Amino acid sequence: VPGSLRPLMLKYVHAGHTGVQGCIRRAKQMLFWVGMSSDITNTVESCTTCERYQQSNQKHEVMTHEIPTLPFEIVGSDLFHFQGDEYLLIADSYSGFFDFAKL
Incomplete structure (x- = not known):
């Protein structure tokens, strides 16, 4: 990088x-x-x-959460602002993979 x-x-x-x-x-x-x-x-x-x-x-x-056994079985999402733009963030609980997109 x-x-x-x-x-x-x-x-x-x-x-x-x-x-x-x-x-x-x-x-x-x-x-x-x-x-x-x-x-x-x-x-x-x-x-x-x-x-x-x-x-x-x-x-x-601390609240307990289900532990996923497969990728994308449990996902989380969030909206956030950065430098005047709004983004959608999606995160997979199993793998830790995340991605975001500008809205």
């Missing part, structure tokens, strides 16, 4: 605030650059949202 696109890719990989390992796992499915894991770690560790909601700060019980 060219250096000029890395900040945008870090933003997309980190959009779900899934922690360092979750973001690295997701990024490795489709991206590569030298130092990527380190860049992801720095991004997650400097995220105020992640810091506020990390596991050790939760005071309520």
Whole structure:
């Protein structure tokens, strides 16, 4: 991934605030650059949202979810805005695969 696109890719990989390992796992499915894991770690560790909601700060019980056994058995979706445009994000719970489209 060219250096000029890395900040945008870090933003997309980190959009779900899934922690360092979750973001690295997701990024490795489709991206590569030298130092990527380190860049992801720095991004997650400097995220105020992640810091506020990390596991050790939760005071309520975590809801359990069904664990999918097949790809696309359980998917999630979200709408988000970025630089004035609206996007649809779809994520597969089994594989971690995600895709987004500008609306």
